[in-house]
Amino acid sequence: MTVTDHVRQLLALWGGNVAAVHRELVAEAEREGRAAVVPSLATMQRAVIRDLSAGERAGLRGGKGLRRRFDVYGKRPPTFRNACWEGDHKRVPVRVELDGAGVCPWVTWFVDVATKVIVGVAVTPHQPARDAVLAALRAGISRTGPYGPFGGLPGRVRVDRGKEFLCRAVTRALGAFAVPVEDLPAYTPYRKGTVEALNGALEEMLLVSLPGYTRRARPAGAHPSDPVDTLMPFAGFVKVLLDLSGLVEHRAPSGRP
Structure with a gap:
């Protein structure tokens, strides 16, 4: 499984709660008659850990303030002398x-x-x-x-x-x-x-x-x-x-x- 843009949106909506996102996907699939295509909860949890960094996962749970504890923060692209x-x-x-x-x-x-x-x-x-x-x-x-x-x-x-x-x-x-x-x-x-x-x-x-x-x-x-x-x-x-x-x-x- 790959964490798609739709899954990322649901993770942001549910504050990084993978179980809640899994229930949402199962409910969507049942409404559309395709329940068999939803991966298991364990598969989704492994995909989230694999595809999202620790900072991204922390940011989903606690916002930007918590994300900064994990990621390199404030990096700027290289520039030239006296540009700023x-x-x-x-x-x-x-x-x-x-x-x-x-x-x-x-x-x-x-x-x-x-x-x-x-x-x-x-x-x-x-x-x-x-x-x-x-x-x-x-x-x-x-x-x-x-x-x-x-x-x-x-x-x-x-x-x-x-x-x-x-x-x-x-x-x-x-x-x-x-x-x-x-x-x-x-x-x-x-x-x-x-x-x-x-x-x-x-x-x-x-x-x-x-x-x-x-x-x-x-x-x-x-x-x-x-x-x-x-x-x-x-x-x-x-x-x-x-x-x-x-x-x-x-x-x-x-x-x-």
């Missing part, structure tokens, strides 16, 4: 010293989807605004010194409804180069999985090893935060971040006021 950039902000869970106080910086960056290269970065000691987005864009688009050699003009930019990315100044700046901004639906981080993976890699590869990391486990009764005089200076953090990003010569601007 993804942009995002990340609040860095590391306290650094700035003017005698401890602050958690923010990173605003753009990454090329095809090559996974970080093309532009801006680091701010406060929640970023449109100036950070424009600074990171300038670093990514310009390839003359001190910027480059990566970057250029993107075919489009993909963001997730951040007001700083969608403000009039940014859309006008990209519109001058005829670069469309793709505003993704809310709560869909998988739609810009390249930059989200970069955010995770930053924390796993760098931030956990820095002094002042705020998510480090502490013994009960310990002081809630490291003293300011033990923290890394803000300028030192920017240099470490750019060293890891491969942007030492890129010299992405820091957004210190």
Whole structure:
């Protein structure tokens, strides 16, 4: 037996319940006078297991959310350099010293989807605004010194409804180069999985090893935060971040006021 399109439709209707689909097929065959052509339930169950992947079967039972646990999710066809950039902000869970106080910086960056290269970065000691987005864009688009050699003009930019990315100044700046901004639906981080993976890699590869990391486990009764005089200076953090990003010569601007 082969799982036909009709059987797939019935499986979707019955939430992947093979027994219910078998009863439906038997009832259809009896109405049409051809009961003998319906395979047994065991045969149908073997066919479903053979022809449908574990992800497809899970999706029939629980929808797309359950299917993603089994299948490779978010794959995109290969493309060319600068066809699409993804942009995002990340609040860095590391306290650094700035003017005698401890602050958690923010990173605003753009990454090329095809090559996974970080093309532009801006680091701010406060929640970023449109100036950070424009600074990171300038670093990514310009390839003359001190910027480059990566970057250029993107075919489009993909963001997730951040007001700083969608403000009039940014859309006008990209519109001058005829670069469309793709505003993704809310709560869909998988739609810009390249930059989200970069955010995770930053924390796993760098931030956990820095002094002042705020998510480090502490013994009960310990002081809630490291003293300011033990923290890394803000300028030192920017240099470490750019060293890891491969942007030492890129010299992405820091957004210190």
